[in-house]
Amino acid sequence: MANTLQFDLVSPERRLASVTATEVMIPGADGDMTAMEGHAPTITTLRPGILRASTAEGVKSYVVTGGFAEISATGVSVLAERAVPVEEATGTIIDDILAEARSLAAAATPEMKDMAEKTLADVLALRDAVAH
């Protein structure tokens, strides 16, 4: 397959994917971006959302919470704080993430409030996206 790039998804606890992909859609902190071969080298932080990688075996989706992605011309490495394949993201896991975001938002200092609220909103959007 032409125009592919190496896609790695690792969480602190395990490596979830290491495949070649044609494109990877990343939920960046400032908005979604799709990385394809030849992308300018970029480092972006992630917001909670769904990451999609188009591989030879079809599109694979993962639920990711925070973390960051390193994009180069030939590959994408996503270092997610927590990542699970969408098929495994059952209600309890999402509820878990949601509860954590809620408690962080509640405990956040005034200057961190915006960030925490945004994260919470992102998680809520994520939950709706997974439910459908």
Next chain:
Amino acid sequence: MPSLKDLKNRIGSVKNTRKITKAMQMVAAAKLRRAQEAAEAARPYAERMNAVMAALAAGVGNAAGAPKLIAGNGKDQVHLLVVLTSERGLCGGFNSTIVRLARAKAAELLAQGKTVKILTVGKKGREQLKRDHADKFVGHFDMSEVKRVGYSNAQAIARDVLARFEAGEFDVATIFYNRFQSVISQVPTAQQVIPAKYEGGDAGGLYDYEPSEEAILADLLPRGVATQLFTALLENGASEQGARMSAMDNATRNAGEMINKLTIQYNRSRQAAITKELIEIISGAEAL
């Protein structure tokens, strides 16, 4: 001279001990494999993280407005020692080596007139440090409920440490743990996490940053601390099982030797008793 019955009981009890140590060794071996796998699985993340951090730190590190987590807060007075030990004993010198290193560091810092604060993770280290450093304890993390060390555990510790740093409770943080080398060799290690030292980074500029470089760094640095702690916890976990395995292997072998010795003693005593009885019978017969 113990009686025959005493010896027999003794042999029986040593045999039981051997069974227990043997079982513990096998359990440790199984756990060791799992711990090693966990450490192995965490490596790609930690390596990437370090590489990116090094590149970022090299780019921003020397600027005036560099984040405190890299540049430090300009002071070097209060040191926080985070001592990671196990929750259970019977693992040879595993905890003692860590504690010894931490104690040496504390003594060195105190001699320089610095203030030392200690945060313990795991019961065993706390017990050992309590004797002469109890007044320096600032906190403790109990890991006895944790069956399998997860990233969330490291995150909880990191959050606590970072909150203390934000509050200005200390200037420099160092973690102490055992780096796993092999089953028979674990290296006690001291690693400074705040201000973070990332080496080998070539100055960035190659990358576009989204949002800004500073924002990313601010987001990543706390994660870097958590990652370092997580790596340390996993290394520690593997080391603990390795140390326990070799300690229990030794114990099993010692028990075996002890059983042999006692068996010989038992046989000799029995033989002596038989000989004595024979002599008594013979001399009794001769007397008639």
